[in-house]
Amino acid sequence: EPEVTQTPSHQVTQMGQEVILRCVPISNHLYFYWYRQILGQKVEFLVSFYNNEISEKSEIFDDQFSVERPDGSNFTLKIRSTKLEDSAMYFCASSDTGLADNTGELFFGEGSRLTVL
Amino acid sequence: RKEVEQDPGPFNVPEGATVAFNCTYSNSASQSFFWYRQDCRKEPKLLMSVYSSGNEDGRFTAQLNRASQYISLLIRDSKLSDSATYLCVVDRSNDYKLSFGAGTTVTVRA
Numbered sequence: 001e002p003e004v005t006q007t008p009s010h011q012v013t014q015m016g017q018e019v020i021l022r023c024v025p026i027s028n029h030l031y032f033y034w035y036r037q038i039l040g041q042k043v044e045f046l047v048s049f050y051n052n053e054i055s056e057k058s059e060i061f062d063d064q065f066s067v068e069r070p071d072g073s074n075f076t077l078k079i080r081s082t083k084l085e086d087s088a089m090y091f092c093a094s095s096d097t098g099l100a101d102n103t104g105e106l107f108f109g110e111g112s113r114l115t116v117l
Numbered sequence: 118r119k120e121v122e123q124d125p126g127p128f129n130v131p132e133g134a135t136v137a138f139n140c141t142y143s144n145s146a147s148q149s150f151f152w153y154r155q156d157c158r159k160e161p162k163l164l165m166s167v168y169s170s171g172n173e174d175g176r177f178t179a180q181l182n183r184a185s186q187y188i189s190l191l192i193r194d195s196k197l198s199d200s201a202t203y204l205c206v207v208d209r210s211n212d213y214k215l216s217f218g219a220g221t222t223v224t225v226r227a
Contacts (some may be wrong), residue, residue, distance in 0.1 A: 035215075043161060043204065043217040056214050091160055106215070108160035 004109035012115045013082055018108050019078045021112045022091070023092030026060045031074045033093040034067065036060070043091070049075065082116045089113050118145045123205050123218035128167050130195050130225055134157055137191040138221045139204030149208040154201045155220065161204055164190075195225045 004026045013019050025032050034046040037038045047057040064086075064102055075094075079086055089111040130136045134206040142150075143195045152168035165172065167188050178191040188207075192199055203217035 042219040043155075043215075045214050045216070048214060058214075089158075107164050108162070110160050 003109075004092055004107050006080060006090075006096055006109035006112045008112055010113040010115070012117065015116055019082055019086075019114060021039070021079075021090050022108055023075045023077070023091075023094075024073050025075055025085040025092065025094030026071070026096070026107055028070075028094045029094035031055075031097070032067075032069070033053050033095075033097040034077045034092060035091045035093065035108075036088040037093045037111075038085075046077075046090075058070070079114075082114075084116050087114055087116045120216045121205055121207050121218040122142060123221045124215075125219060125221060127222040130223070132195055132225055132227055134195050134199060134225075135191065135193050136195055136223055137189060138203070138223075139187050139189045140221075141185075141187045142205075142207045142216075143186070143187060144207070144209050145183075146184075147207045147209050150179075151206040151215075152179055152188075152215050153155045153204040153206050153217075155172075155204055156201050160175075161206075164203070165225055177222050192223070195223075197225050197227060199223060 007022045032049040035043050035044045045058050047061045048055045064080050070077050091111045092109040093106045095106050121142050122140055128136050134209045153161040154163040154164045155161045165174045165179055167181045169181055176193045180189045202220040202222045204220045208217045
């Protein structure tokens with residue numbers, strides 16, 4: 001079964017350092033997303049990406065964050081100058097369709113756990 | 118008011134029991150509704166979409182009440198493997214900018 005893969009599974013970094021989280025969405029999917037989940041809290045939307053540009057972003061996704069699809073397969077989330085409160089599980093997700101017909105499914109990767117010290 | 122609210126539980130039920138719980142959402146313009154399942158420290162996985170007419174998938178039944186702005190999930194004949202956190206998820210605008218509830222924890226005991 002095709003799946004979304006994420007690397008690294010766990011990254012520990014010092015406050016102020018830059019982090020890049022990598023995702024390989026399912027190959028024929030067109031819509032890509034990053035969500036995050038702080039330990040013990042709910043899953044939160046960060047950003048959606050379609051046709052090589054951001055289609056929507058939340059208030060969490062400030063100038064510290066950026067996303068990129070550098071080639072045909074990878075989708076990355078960069079966090080510049082990490083803060084303690086960036087510690088969370090970051091989930092990448094992809095879909096082959098928008099929800100207009102309510103038949104699409106969002107597939108999540110297993111997540112990258114970021115710990116900022 | 119939170120966009121999506123759920124009773125956190127935990128619901129602790131014996132195998133074979135029926136368990137049901139609700140979720141309320143604040144935005145009446147919300148378009149799509151889902152139940153996801155999340156096992157401890159794992160990714161959310163789609164359990165089922167929720168359709169206006171209500172829908173069933175095996176032992177799971179989902180209902181949507183737009184007038185009262187709530188969604189329900191009922192699990193019949195609970196199995197040990199049903200132990201998980203169930204996430205109520207709402208999409209306001211059919212673009213997968215999903216709003217997640219904090220989850221309802223269900224524990225099925227032998």
